[in-house]
Amino acid sequence: MNKFVLENLHVKYSDGVEALKGVSLEIPAKSITVLFGPAGGGKSTLLRTLNRLNDLSDVTEVSGRVAMFNSDSSATDLLNPRLDVIALRRRVAMVFARPIVLPMTIRENLTYGLTLAGERSTIRLHEAVERSLQQAALWDEVKDRLDEPAISLSGGQQQRLCLARSLALDPEVILLDEPTSGLDPISTTKVEASLQEIKMNYTVILVPHSIQQAARTADQAAFILQGQLIEQADGKELFLNPRDKRTQDYIEGRFG
Amino acid sequence: MASTTKTNSARRNSIQTIGFSGLTLLAILTVLPILFIVVYIFVKGISAISVEFLTGFPSNGMRSGGIWPAILGTVLLTFGTAICAVPIGIAAAIYLSEYAPDNRWTRLIRISIVNLAGIPSVVYGLFGLGIFVLSLQMGTSILAASLTLGIMTLPVVISTSEEALRAVPQSFRVVSRSLGGTQWQAIRRIVLPQSVSGILTGVILGLERAAGETAPILFTGAAFYLPTLPSSALDETMALPYHLYVISTQVPGMPSDIQFGTALVLLVLVLGLNLLATIIRSRARRRRMW
Numbered sequence: 001m002n003k004f005v006l007e008n009l010h011v012k013y014s015d016g017v018e019a020l021k022g023v024s025l026e027i028p029a030k031s032i033t034v035l036f037g038p039a040g041g042g043k044s045t046l047l048r049t050l051n052r053l054n055d056l057s058d059v060t061e062v063s064g065r066v067a068m069f070n071s072d073s074s075a076t077d078l079l080n081p082r083l084d085v086i087a088l089r090r091r092v093a094m095v096f097a098r099p100i101v102l103p104m105t106i107r108e109n110l111t112y113g114l115t116l117a118g119e120r121s122t123i124r125l126h127e128a129v130e131r132s133l134q135q136a137a138l139w140d141e142v143k144d145r146l147d148e149p150a151i152s153l154s155g156g157q158q159q160r161l162c163l164a165r166s167l168a169l170d171p172e173v174i175l176l177d178e179p180t181s182g183l184d185p186i187s188t189t190k191v192e193a194s195l196q197e198i199k200m201n202y203t204v205i206l207v208p209h210s211i212q213q214a215a216r217t218a219d220q221a222a223f224i225l226q227g228q229l230i231e232q233a234d235g236k237e238l239f240l241n242p243r244d245k246r247t248q249d250y251i252e253g254r255f256g
Numbered sequence: 257m258a259s260t261t262k263t264n265s266a267r268r269n270s271i272q273t274i275g276f277s278g279l280t281l282l283a284i285l286t287v288l289p290i291l292f293i294v295v296y297i298f299v300k301g302i303s304a305i306s307v308e309f310l311t312g313f314p315s316n317g318m319r320s321g322g323i324w325p326a327i328l329g330t331v332l333l334t335f336g337t338a339i340c341a342v343p344i345g346i347a348a349a350i351y352l353s354e355y356a357p358d359n360r361w362t363r364l365i366r367i368s369i370v371n372l373a374g375i376p377s378v379v380y381g382l383f384g385l386g387i388f389v390l391s392l393q394m395g396t397s398i399l400a401a402s403l404t405l406g407i408m409t410l411p412v413v414i415s416t417s418e419e420a421l422r423a424v425p426q427s428f429r430v431v432s433r434s435l436g437g438t439q440w441q442a443i444r445r446i447v448l449p450q451s452v453s454g455i456l457t458g459v460i461l462g463l464e465r466a467a468g469e470t471a472p473i474l475f476t477g478a479a480f481y482l483p484t485l486p487s488s489a490l491d492e493t494m495a496l497p498y499h500l501y502v503i504s505t506q507v508p509g510m511p512s513d514i515q516f517g518t519a520l521v522l523l524v525l526v527l528g529l530n531l532l533a534t535i536i537r538s539r540a541r542r543r544r545m546w
Contacts, residue, residue, distance in 0.1 A: 053434055090436035100427045103450055103544070113435035116445075169435065 002069060003029035003173060003203040004050060004078075009064035011045050011054065019045040021227040022064070027220075029069070032195060032204040034218035034235065036211065037250065042227040043207045047175045050078065050205070051092040052085040068092070071172075090117060093166035097178040097209075099158035101150035106142055109150045109161060113169045128168045136164035137194045156187025163194065173203040181209040192217055211251055215239045223247045294527075297519050304517025318481060318503055319510055323518055325485055329398075329493035330467055330525065332486070333477070336402025337409055337466040342459055344406075345413030349455070352414070353421035354443055373411035378471035380408045385475035399489040401477025408472055409462040416458020420451040453540030460533040464526050470497040480506075496522045 004027040011020040019042040027033045035043045048054045049066060066078040068091075077083070090113070102109050110129045111119075119125060129146065133139035138160040142153070150161055159179060166174055176195075180188040195204055195217060208214040214221060218235030223244070231244045242248040249255055312322025348365075356362040384404030394400040424447045432442035470478075478498040486493045500518045503510050 051434065053430070056430060056433060086436050086438060089434055094434045096427070096431070096434075098427070100425075100431050102428060102431060102446060112432070112445075113437075116432075116435060116437040116441050165435070 001029050002026050004069070005065075005067045005075075006046075007065040009046070009049065009066060010061065011042070011049060011059055012061035014058040014060045019227055020049075023224070023227070023229045025222055025229055025232060027203065027205060029203045030199060030201065031219035032199050032206055032217050032235075034206050034208055034214045034221045035224055036208055036214040036221060037224040037230075038255070041224045043224050044177050046224070047094070047177055047205060047207060050173065050175060051089050051094055052078065052083065053089075053094065055085060068173075090169050091171050092173040092175060093169050093171040094175040095159070095162050095166055095177070095179045097181050099155060099162050099182070101153070101158050101161055104150065105147045106150045106153070106161060107146040109165050110168045113165065117169075128170070132164040132168035135167045135194060135198055136160045137190050137197075138164055154187075156183050156190070159183055159187065160191060160194070163191065167198065167202075171202065173205065174198065176204070176206045178207050178209040180213065188213070211239075211253075223250065225250070294523065297516055297523055301513065301516030301518075301520035304513040305520065309514075309517060310521070313483070314481065318499075318507055319514070323496070323499060323521065325482055325494040326496045326499035326518070327521060327525075328485060329478075329495040330497070330522075332398055332493060333401055333405060333473065333495055334463050334467045336398055336489070337405040338459070338463055340403050340406025341409040341413050341462065341466075345410050345459070345462075346417050346455060348410075348414045349417030349421055350443065350448075353418045354439070354447065369411045369414055372407070373415070375408075376471075377408060377469050378474075380404055380472040381475050383407075384472060389476055395490060396475070396477050396479075396492050397490045398477055398486060398493050401473040401493075401495075402489075404472045404476045405466040405469065408469070409466045412462035412465065413459055416461065417451075417455045420454025420458065421447055423454060424450045450544075453536050457533045457537050460529050460536070464529040464533075467529065468497055468522065468526050470501055473498060496525070 004025075006023055006025040006027075009020050009023045009025075010018065012018045021042075023042075023046065025046075035046060037043060045054065045059075048057070049062070050068070054062070062079055064079070067075040068078055068088075069075050076088075078088070093113075102112060104112070107129055110132055111125045114125060114128055119128075130139060130143075133142065138157060141157060142161075145152075150158065153161060159182075163174075163176075163179065180191050183191065192213070195206065198204065199219070206217060208217065215235070218238070220232065221235045221238040222232040223230045223238065223242075223246075225246060230247055231238065231242065233243075238247065239251060242251055309322045310327065311324050313325060314323065315321035348369075352362070352365065356365070381404065384400055384407075388394045388400035388403050389396055392400075394403075428446045428450075429439075429442045432446055433439070437445075466472075473495055477492055478495045479492040480502055482492065482494055496518065500515070500522060503518065504515050
């Protein structure tokens with residue numbers, strides 16, 4: 001079952017750069033889809049189309065079709081200018097490359113999104129805190145210091161807190177834009193392990209920070225080069241038997 | 257070869273020493289005047305300070321008695337200035353920092369603010385006389401003087417507040433939006449709490465300047481001498497800076513300890529506000545979570 005279907009997606013920035021040049025892609029629900037390729041190829045732009053965070057940058061032209069399928073299998077048109085982007089972002093959460101913890105306590109970071117949505121019940125908020133920290137494999141490390149400033153955590157813990165903060169909203173989709181690029185190997189392993197856990201219930205779309213990570217985590221992989229989708233396949237297949245010469249060259253480290 | 261390097265580094269070191277000493281000397285030179293002014297005013301004025309001086313009315317043609325009406329007047333004018341300048345100033349700063357697109361209109365606003373900051377204070381005084389006192393028929397009053405001081409204070413409040421708002425990392429705003437927040441929620445829940453100390457510092461520095469100004473209130477609300485305290489915002493008031501000017505230049509046979517005593521009170525008031533700003537800033541820096 002697909003979560004997203006993209007058809008001929010074009011995205012152009014105000015400086016004239018065409019970040020995406022007609023990408024068509026299907027992203028299945030409840031699995032990890034990896035978007036990989038050299039830097040500047042449009043992967044982040046693609047991610048930010050899915051939660052309309054591109055609205056905040058100077059994107060001038062978007063065309064094509066991007067559909068998100070809801071639980072009742074109706075489809076939402078994500079490019080609709082009148083779409084309620086606030087509601088969308090609660091369903092499609094995002095983790096950024098740098099751990100950006102908000103200037104508040106650990107607990108407040110986790111409840112921030114829910115309180116924005118108007119949640120006041122301390123019981124439900126606390127449930128969300130514990131559940132999301134468990135999902136991000138951070139509960140045991142921080143359960144006794146929830147009211148300390150989030151900035152006091154280590155970098156790896158901060159990034160898992162950011163993952164937990166997204167999960168606290170109980171979204172349908174988690175977008176991760178090179179979430180482990182600044183992390184040590186142990187923290188990276190922990191993040192990857194929680195992704196394997198949460199993919200049972202969430203659609204995970206990951207821009208990996210290395211080909212190795214792409215190969216380790218992918219259920220499906222899509223190779224994106226200079227704004228174009230070169231090929232898409234089930235994870236292991238793409239890395240073992242790439243069909244396109246450019247994919248093969250990239251995987252074998254001949255460029256990028 | 258080795259010896260050349262050595263003499264070279266010895267020479268560089270001595271140049272460095274000379275440079276540092278020179279800069280230190282210049283830094284000390286900037287501290288000296290303020291230190292000298294404070295000590296001088298303190299020594300010459302402290303003998304005048306008494307409870308009677310601080311809480312009494314002037315008597316004997318202001319040559320004796322106290323300066324309470326002037327102290328109260330300056331406090332009232334400072335509050336009035338705050339009421340006029342702070343809400344508008346902070347709102348303008350939020351608009352410029354968070355909402356304003358980069359276009360001709362925004363540039364016009366910015367240029368206006370910069371120019372507003374450059375206008376001499378006596379021009380504000382004349383402007384206040386023309387607009388508030390005469391055209392709007394407020395008369396010379398606390399209201400007219402506060403509005404005049406308020407306009408003069410606006411650019412300071414706006415630019416320091418905007419700077420404080422911009423110092424909050426952009427990434428916090430993006431994260432807040434990505435978690436399903438509106439732009440205003442990001443401002444109210446993250447940007448403002450994180451910049452409130454910077455904003456407060458700017459507000460205090462602006463008010464401090466207003467408290468010490470003479471020219472803007474000269475034609476708009478300050479009185480030479482009043483036998484009673486003002487009872488409404490439409491009354492005139494005495495004020496410390498103007499009172500100081502009056503007793504220093506307009507009253508023959510004025511005892512100098514009263515002049516310096518008045519100067520000391522004004523100085524303590526203004527430096528006290530400054531100290532408050534410094535304390536707020538350093539406390540906020542310690543509590544900052546980024």
